[in-house]
Amino acid sequence: MKSAYITGHGGNEVVKVGESPMPIRKPGEVLVQLRAATLNRIDLYMRDSGAGITHSLPQILGLDGSGIVLEVDDSETVLSPQQRVVIHPGIACGRCEYCQRGESVLCASIQYIGEHRDGTFADYICLPAANVFPMPETLDFAQAAALGVNHLTAWRMLFTKAQFKPWETVLIFGIGGGVSLAALQLVKLAGGRAIVTSRDPGKLQRALKMGADAAVHSEVEDVAKAVMAATDGRGVDVVIENVGQAVWTNALRSLARGGRIVTCGATSGDQPYADLRRIFIRQLQIFGSTLGSLNEYRDLLGFVARNSLRPVIDSHYSLQDIHVALDRLASGSQFGKVAIAISE
Structure with missing residues (x-):
């Protein structure tokens, strides 16, 4: 079968398109015949180094x-041949104890496709x-x-971790990225208020057209001050x-008392200033989150x-053009x- 795979670590020179053994x-x-996939930041990480991921x-x-x-299997009751599916x-x-209580995403021996296995x-x-x-019938x-990574990640962050309520306001950093856009869609469909940030004014305008209630140009504005102005000095319930x-500092400063931060990444660094006094005096909550469980995916x-x-699709590429697609993602x-x- 045709596939796109890495033969080492570095740049696009280690990403090849060629023949791989058919899975048994x-x-x-x-056995699923794949029709489409989307890129995620982990694809760049696996190409660049894959450090810490057994593969x-x-x-x-x-x-x-x-x-x-x-x-x-003939005994399968939910799936059948020729059915359209997502994974x-x-x-x-x-x-394990986590799987048994429905938290498969916490399984200590979990393996991710594209990371630990093909x-x-x-x-x-x-x-x-x-x-x-x-697969939802309304989607291509x-x-x-x-849906399988970004929307599932945003779903767990909002509804499982933050316990987001429809009357609350959510601050979403870096609009334009997959998780951030997914969070915007979910917040608005659930009836909440959303404030978004970006260094790109064009992305902010697109987010406003999608329903964002306020937009902060983080390149030129003080994010926390802008958020306070947009919330009449109260702050947001969820970041x-x-x-x-x-x-991180702006995220903490933007929260209302009792507010919650949910984080799923650290592309700019993982050692922020903690500001513990603000955290305990204002009784803030900080949650880490990755992906989501099988049950959460079913709910999503x-x-x-x-x-x-309908998830927002930026661009379409063929498998043969994987290098161009990776460059598009890496550009931000x-x-x-x-x-x-x-495949067609």
Whole structure:
């Protein structure tokens, strides 16, 4: 089968498009013919170094994807051949204390496709049936693929970690990125108020057209002061951020008393100034979050179907153009997901 894989670590010179062995389906697994995938920051990380992630080379990239069921056990009751499906990228053990209580994303032995095992930038993939879900009928393959990482991450951050309520205000840093845009869509569909930040005024204008209630140009404005002005001096209830050190002080200063920060990334550094006095005096809460559980993915897919949510796709590329797609993501200029067409 055709795939995009890394043969080492460095730049685009280690990313190849060529033939890989066809996966062999085991009992309990589903063979999916992939139609689309989208890029995530981890694809760049795996290309650049993959440090700290146990993997072997060559390694097929790609965490999320959508496609068609080709083969499944005869005893399977939810999935059937030719059904359109989306996948959850985290393959957990199913037996540890975390899996048993429905928190598969906390499984100590979880393996992620595209990181620990071959991913979705390929014609075919085999996954446990539990990781394969019927695809929302309102979406095309690229839009559906986009749900599996960014929207699932934003869902857990908002509804599981922050316990976001419809009457609350959420500050979202770095609008234009996949998780940030997903959070904006979810907040507005749930009835909340959203304030977004970006260094790019064009992205801010697009976010306002999507329903953001206020926008802060972080290149020229003091974010915390602007947030206070937009909330009549109160601050926001929830901060969603995946930038880390560069925005941390403003994130803390923007919170109302009793507010919550949820973080899922540290692209600008992971050792911010803590400001512990502010945290305990204002009784702030800080949550770490990554991806989401199988149950949360099921809930997200139901929400998407009921509310006709459509993920924002920035651009489409063929698998053959994977280098151009990676460059697009690395540039930081995208607004939404960079999608890869796997097969027709």
